[in-house]
Amino acid sequence: MSFTVSAAEPLQSPVGVGIIGLSARGGWAARAHVPALEALKGKFELRALSASSAESARAAGQKYGIPLAFGSAEELVRRDEVDLVVVTVKVPHHRRLVEAALHAGKNVLCEWPLANGLAEAEQLAGLAARAGVRGFVGLQARASPALRYTRDLVAEGYVGEVLSTSMIASGGAWGPTFSSGSEYLLDRDNGATMLTIPFGHTIDALSTVLGEFTETTATTAVRRPRVTNAETGESTTMTTADQVAVTGVLETGAVASVHYRGGSSRGTNFHWEINGTDGDLIVTAPSGHLQLVPVTLHGARGNDARLTALAVPDTYEWVPSTAGRSDEPGYALAHAYADLHDDLTEGTRTAPDFGHAVRRHRLLDSIDRAATTGERFRLDP
Known part of the structure; x- marks a missing residue:
């Protein structure tokens, strides 16, 4: 549709x-x-x-x-x-x-x-x-200067043909504790889950850079069915998945693997690799909310022996007053508003419009159904 x-x-x-x-x-x-x-x-x-x-x-x-x-x-x-x-x-x-x-x-x-x-x-x-x-x-993650630069590097052939992509991330919330006022995030029926919010924002960025999913398989789980209010010490039930693991195929034929974990890790909270026939790109960030946090980009190709930092060219900074402020919540959003202004x-x-939102909801729906049924789902790119 x-x-x-x-x-x-x-x-x-x-x-x-x-x-x-x-x-x-x-x-x-x-x-x-x-x-x-x-x-x-x-x-x-x-x-x-x-x-x-x-x-x-x-x-x-x-x-x-x-x-x-x-x-x-x-x-x-x-x-x-x-x-x-x-x-x-x-x-x-x-x-x-x-x-x-x-x-x-x-x-x-x-x-x-x-x-x-x-x-x-x-x-x-x-x-x-x-x-x-x-x-x-x-x-708004797709409007971030660093991710637009990553998209262009891939399109220009920096890694050659993309063979696969792998991502591991932490959701921040949906861990062992929650704060007062955020209880609604724990109930999957409210539609504000780790799958829909951080995973949804970030999978949209992945699709912007590498293309849409055409096939998905998934496993989800609620590994912490009881969680604690960090302020009161009271426990309550969590029904939304705190583990989301998705594998699939992109429209280019590249294989994708994405794993989101609830809470935060003492190790890696966001690491994304794009591996191709002639190079590799690595995107890192302090959390799996790619729409909110600063992004660091490294790459290597051809005869490069090791990864090097890739600075985002100034031409990708559409909103001059936000330059150098990628750690602020409104940074990517300001760039998204700049796009929106031109559209209006x-x-x-x-x-991204409501039609695009339907496409993204359809992907999340296919992941949810794949996890429920154990089947592989096919989507139109």
């Missing part, structure tokens, strides 16, 4: 943004979206926000200097000042809030995962297509 969004009238800069879920107490929107938009001042203007109550919205509006603050998303999406609605709340609420924005005729950027499962994602993509607006999804104002189609 594919989705095509009808062409919308290009917008003028600055694009007016309204964020659903921006809180004065902090959170992801405050740590990443606000600085990312600030880095692109002139292209975007943060004009509105909504929070869980009118009081919370007023506090956030005062803190961030945002003129329009609402106690409900329904009020925000109706404002003419808002060209782009950004949904930054927990996954179980994505569908309702994205639908509200689409019904109001607004372009939408929704945090990843787009929805709680493939069926919901397909419904939202179909609704965006019928509404004739642009729907985008927050898969020039009619390009570069940023």
Whole structure:
């Protein structure tokens, strides 16, 4: 199933943004979206926000200097000042809030995962297509300068023909302890799991660099069915997998192997090798959340006896004010917003949209079914 969004009238800069879920107490929107938009001042203007109550919205509006603050998303999406609605709340609420924005005729950027499962994602993509607006999804790892450089090195033949790729990573969360307020991550029915969040972000980056999966097999397990609140000492049940091991074949014929572990390792928390007929590329990072962390790239080819560090050329830094700040949460997101701005104002189609989100949800769904049935699943590239 594919989705095509009808062409919308290009917008003028600055694009007016309204964020659903921006809180004065902090959170992801405050740590990443606000600085990312600030880095692109002139292209975007943060004009509105909504929070869980009118009081919370007023506090956030005062803190961030945002003129329009609402106690409900329904009020925000109706404002003419808002060209782009950004949904930054927990996954179980994505569908309702994205639908509200689409019904109001607004372009939408929704945090990843787009929805709680493939069926919901397909419904939202179909609704965006019928509404004739642009729907985008927050898969920002692919916009990171280091990963775009890696993609280009592969495309230019740095490693020759890619034979295989191997990745091992830690999920950070989904380990022996959890923090208060993150309990919803432990229940697989909420759709916010290690498979959907860090694995989903990073497998999207892998596919950007090396191409799509055409076959998958998988093993998943809940190795820690009881986990402990780090603050209270109380234990609770975890039903989402803390071990995800996937093997498969990419559209180029290359063999892929990916293993995500819950929590953190005393050894390796992210290591990705790309091995080819004439060279090797190694991507390392401090965690398996490739959308959040700085990336280091090493390579060797031909007669090279050892790996050497590969510096990312300055031309890959699209957002000058973020250069050298790859350890900040909004770094990759600012580059993703730069892509999104061009799509909205020039009619390009570069940023991952709802149709792309469906493709990524379909891959995760195939992994989940492969793990459940023990079968090999085939996908269209």
